Amino acid sequence: MIPLSFYQNENVVEVAKALLGKLLLTQIDGELAGGYISETEAYAGIVDRACHAYNNRRTERTEVMYKQGGVAYVYLCYGIHHLLNVVTAGVNIPHAVLIRALEPAIGQEIMLKRRGRMPLTHGPGALTRALGITLKQNGKSLSGSEIWIEEGVKITSITAGPRIGVDYAGPDAHLPYRFIGKCAIFDL
Numbered sequence: 111m112i113p114l115s116f117y118q119n120e121n122v123v124e125v126a127k128a129l130l131g132k133l134l135l136t137q138i139d140g141e142l143a144g145g146y147i148s149e150t151e152a153y154a155g156i157v158d159r160a161c162h163a164y165n166n167r168r169t170e171r172t173e174v175m176y177k178q179g180g181v182a183y184v185y186l187c188y189g190i191h192h193l194l195n196v197v198t199a200g201v202n203i204p205h206a207v208l209i210r211a212l213e214p215a216i217g218q219e220i221m222l223k224r225r226g227r228m229p230l231t232h233g234p235g236a237l238t239r240a241l242g243i244t245l246k247q248n249g250k251s252l253s254g255s256e257i258w259i260e261e262g263v264k265i266t267s268i269t270a271g272p273r274i275g276v277d278y279a280g281p282d283a284h285l286p287y288r289f290i291g292k293c294a295i296f297d298l
Contacts, residue, residue, distance in 0.1 A: 112259045117179030117198050117252065122205035123287060125179075125198045126152035129207055130291030133215065133262040137255060138242030143217030143224075145231055146262045148296055149210035151273045152287040153195070155203055160279035160287075163204035174249045175204035182257055184238070184248040191235025192244050196252060196259075210234050210274075210288070212241075213296035265291040 112132065119125050127150075135144035153161040155175075162172045162185070174183045175197055183195040183206050195206040212231040214221055221230045221240035231237040238244070247257050270286040277283050 111253045112261065114178075114180040114253060117196065118200055119179070120199045120203060120205070122152045122154050122198050122207060125196070125205075126150040126207045126287065127268055127289050127291075129196065129209070129259070130268060130289060131262045131265040131293060133260040134209065134212060134241070134257075135216065135260065136241040136243060136247075136257050141217060141220045141242070143220045143241050145212030145214040145216070145237075146293075146296060147209055147211075147259075147291070148213050149288070149290045151208040151210055151289070153206045153208065154287070155199070155205045158279070158285075159282040160273060160276035160285075161204070161206070163206075172204065175206055176202050177249070179205070180252050182243075182247050182250050182252060184243060184245055186245065187235065192238040193234045194238050194241075194243050194247075208234060209237065211290075212237050214240075263293050263295055265293050267292045 129147050132147050156166045163175045178201050179198040181197045183197050187193050194209045199205040225240040230240045269290045271288050272284050273288045
């Protein structure tokens with residue numbers, strides 16, 4: 111597993127890039143599934159208009175973002191899709207990295223059963239459904255037995271661009287905080 115110190119880096123952009131190629135795994139209802147992280151988005155806490163914790167917003171939903179890095183922040187988007195974020199930095203620094211896509215590696219048949227269609231894990235809502243992630247994983251340690259991240263594959267190149275679906279964030283919507291990784295086993 112990735113050591114907790116990895117998540118406590120206060121530079122959320124660095125963490126978002128470093129998560130590319132890591133292996134995200136879940137053991138939900140006794141079924142192991144996972145894949146290599148291929149796309150992320152960084153959310154820079156209280157100064158980032160696209161972040162749920164912008165301007166030090168503290169609600170029941172965002173409170174998990176204020177914990178020490180290394181826990182999952184899972185929320186329901188549009189009342190339909192669960193989205194998984196990795197909380198980073200130290201206590202009271204609400205940075206998070208949205209996991210947008212995975213390249214399936216383990217338990218593809220389980221993912222297909224959960225998701226019901228292809229593609230399995232391209233898109234933040236698709237990957238959580240395929241991995242069995244729901245609000246039950248919100249606040250869980252990313253070093254636990256239910257959801258965790260391990261070392262993975264070496265990324266050979268990273269493309270940066272603006273995040274998706276954050277037009278409401280004004281100038282912050284254009285920040286190049288979305289990262290897509292490429293390597294020998296997946297080339298998006």
